[in-house]
Amino acid sequence: MLFFSFFKTLIDHEVTVELKNEISIRGTLKSVDQFLNIKLDNIQVVEEIRWPHLSSTKNLFIRGSVVRYIHLPSSAVDTALLEDASRREATAAKDKKAA
Template identity: 70%
Template sequence: MLFYSFFKTLVGQPVVVELKNDLSIQGILVSVDQFLNIKLDDIRVTDEKRFPHMMSVKNCFIRGSVVRYVQLPAAAVDTALLQDATRRENAAEK
């Protein structure tokens, strides 16, 4: 649940999502659910020559199981808060 809560704080921020099939999509994070499924608006494919069929797509839904990486804006990540939340979650499990 930690990642779900963290990603919810990033709604409205630009992110880059790399999929397992090597497709990278840059867009504005609209929503995320508990399965880490992601909705993006104003998307742009980073490798347009390799994926020309994606040029006309403006928004998308990405299933969480096909995500390899999510690149976040450095300014949007509060590492101290994330570390504290990780410690609290770890202590609750014991």
């Protein structure tokens, strides 16, 4: 559930979604759900020459099961917060193992 809420904070940011069939699509994230189904607006295909049939598409719904990666803007990721959360999780796991 942590990832779902994290992606919700990226609404209206530009992301690049890489699909399992090698297509990469850049666009503005408009919605995401717990299954990683994604709605993108104002899309651009990264390698438009390879995928010309997608050049006329401007808005897209992507089923979560076909997503390989989501590339995020570095400005949207709070690395200090993620590092702190990782440390707390590691400490909790260590304490649980010791008990």
